[in-house]
Amino acid sequence: MESLDAAGWADLFDSCQESACHLEMRDNYAVAEEQSDIEQWRAGRWGPEEDARSKAGWLDLMRAARARGVRLRRVRIVSEPVTEYIRFEHEGTPQNLAAGEDVRWLPRTRASGLALPGNDCWVIDGTKVLLQPIDTTGGWVGNETSTDPEVARLCAQAFESAWKIAIPHNEFTLT
Numbered sequence: 001m002e003s004l005d006a007a008g009w010a011d012l013f014d015s016c017q018e019s020a021c022h023l024e025m026r027d028n029y030a031v032a033e034e035q036s037d038i039e040q041w042r043a044g045r046w047g048p049e050e051d052a053r054s055k056a057g058w059l060d061l062m063r064a065a066r067a068r069g070v071r072l073r074r075v076r077i078v079s080e081p082v083t084e085y086i087r088f089e090h091e092g093t094p095q096n097l098a099a100g101e102d103v104r105w106l107p108r109t110r111a112s113g114l115a116l117p118g119n120d121c122w123v124i125d126g127t128k129v130l131l132q133p134i135d136t137t138g139g140w141v142g143n144e145t146s147t148d149p150e151v152a153r154l155c156a157q158a159f160e161s162a163w164k165i166a167i168p169h170n171e172f173t174l175t
Contacts (some may be wrong), residue, residue: 003142005129006057012122012130013065019161020065022074023121027083030138034088041088044134051092059099064101073102077111080175085138089168093169104166111165116158129155 004012013020037054052059062072074096078086087166093103122130129152133141144153 002146003140008143009058010061012124013061013070015128016065016070016124018125019070019071019073019123020125021156021163022028022121023117023123023146023155023159023162024049024076024120024137026120026134026138027079028138029134029140031140038085038088041091042084044071048095050093051057052081055092055095057083057096059095062096062099062101068079072101073159073163075106075159075166076103077106077108077116077162079108082174090172090174097169103169104163105169106166111162113156114158117155121155121159123152123159126156127152 034054037046040050066072076089077138078088082090088107096103101163104109117131118133120132124130124133127149129146129148131144133144135141
C-alpha cells in the first residue's frame with residue numbers, strides 16, 4: 001500500500017473529469033500534518049486564515065478541479081456528541097466550501113441502514129476508488145487504488161446513499 005504525496009494527489013484530481021466524492025467515517029484522525037494545527041486550535045490561536053494557510057495546497061487542488069467543472073462532494077459520518085477532532089474539522093469546513101467542495105454531515109445513528117465500505121474512500125468519476133485504510137490510532141495506513149467495477153459500484157452507491165440523508169454543512173449543528 002502506498003501513501004500519496006502532493007504530486008500523487010494532484011495526479012488523481014487532474015485525472016478527474018466529472019466528480020470526486022469523499023466518504024469519511026471516522027470520529028478521530030491522527031494525521032501527522034494536522035497535529036500542530038490542532039494544538040493551535042485548542043489554544044485558541046486558530047481561525048479561518050490559519051486554516052486556509054495550513055491547507056492551501058489542498059484548497060488550490062479543489063479550486064482547480066472545480067474550475068474544470070468537477071463536482072466535489074464530501075460526506076462525514078459522525079458520532080454524537082461529536083469528538084474534539086470533528087469540532088476542529090467542522091470549524092475548518094467553510095474553507096473547503098469556498099474552494100468548491102460541497103460538504104454534508106451524517107449522524108451515525110441515521111446511517112445504520114446503509115451498506116458502507118470498510119474504509120474511507122474517494123470515488124473518482126464513479127469508476128476509480130482510492131481506499132484510505134485507517135489504523136487503530138486514527139492514522140492513515142496508506143492508499144490503495146481500485147478500478148474494480150464492483151468496488152467502484154459499492155463505494156459509489158454507499159456515498160450516494162449517505163449523501164441523500166446527510167445534512168448540508170450550513171444546516172448541521174454540532175452536539
